[in-house]
Amino acid sequence: MELLERFTGGEIEAFETLFQRHQADVYHWVVGLIRDPAAAEDLTLEAFWRIYRAHARFDPARCFGAWARRIATNLALEHLRKAGREVMAGEDLLNAQPSPPVPDSAVLSDTRACLRRAFAGLPVKLKCVAALVLLEQQTYADVACALGITVEAVKSREFRAVRLLRKKLKEMGIEL
Amino acid sequence: MNDREKEKLTALLQSAVPPMGDGAWRGDLWPRMRRRLDHRPVQVAWFDLALAGLAAAGFIAFPAVIPWVLFQC
Incomplete structure (x- = not known):
């Protein structure tokens, strides 16, 4: 079975493979947005946590990397707004x-x-x-x-x- | 504004606020993710909760059925 289909089925090993493949990309994307390395790691983790929880809704025909970035971007924007910074960094x-x-x-x-x-x-x-x-x-x-x-x-x-x-x-x- | 002006501003911006996502990060967040997955709270479906609530309400309303239910079990 294809990796993405196994992930959609909730297989943890498939999720780990996807995590290892995409974590650096998602981290770089987030840190470029919020410009805070420590917070970027936390947000990357949170993004993958949400990805895992939403595994059943993922369409294996779609691009996983783009989906992960989209979720991470929403989290990063939420983080910036919550922090009340209205800016990328202090x-x-x-x-x-x-x-x-x-x-x-x-x-x-x-x-x-x-x-x-x-x-x-x-x-x-x-x-x-x-x-x-x-x-x-x-x-x-x-x-x-x-x-x-x-x-x-x-x-x-x-x-x-x-x-x-x-x-x-x-x-x-x-x-x- | 022309492209040259934009390029000039971009170059100046990059020198003032250096890019962060340059690929230097070599961390591995999987151990933290694994811990989080291992400690995730048990999730109960809303249907199961509703069923348990109905059963509890039934026992409160008709306590006489409790011995009968226990006998059936």
């Missing part, structure tokens, strides 16, 4: 990121700080798309599938996110 977390080892002028450093603030202030919907498309370089199709929207909607949100970032930077006195 300023402290963003500031904790290692800086690139290139010579950095004071102006460029200031621009980056402003951009981090502008990014942190984006609405969740736009920030998700900005994080996945602009930062993580995911494809429009993958992002659309995970968010349950069309490719056109992803492009539209990306455009709005970029426009909003430029507007916020302009308000901070920075022209790109």
Whole structure:
């Protein structure tokens, strides 16, 4: 019997195989969204827990990876909203990121700080798309599938996110 | 806004907020998942609960049937 059919039947070994195959992908997807490695592990675990509980509803003809990402994305969005951050991460977390080892002028450093603030202030919907498309370089199709929207909607949100970032930077006195 | 401006903003954004999902993670969450699966609470179907509730209500309403039921068992 095919692996996905065995999983649908509730076989734990089939679930373990799928878990081992997809856990890294789901983790990277989630951490790209919420930018918090510890929370991303918890959410990855929770996503697979929900996947296991919903095994009977899974259609083996569908792509398991896309389904897993979709569930994980919903959890990540829920996490961000619950945390009341309305942002991908707190300023402290963003500031904790290692800086690139290139010579950095004071102006460029200031621009980056402003951009981090502008990014942190984006609405969740736009920030998700900005994080996945602009930062993580995911494809429009993958992002659309995970968010349950069309490719056109992803492009539209990306455009709005970029426009909003430029507007916020302009308000901070920075022209790109 | 043209593509060049977007690329410039993207590059600057990537230097300000570095990507996280770069594939460096090599963890294994299966042991935690396994523990969770082993300790999952026993799930009782709503139908079973309803049946048990009906039986309990029946015994309370007609206690005289209890000895008869016990005899049948």
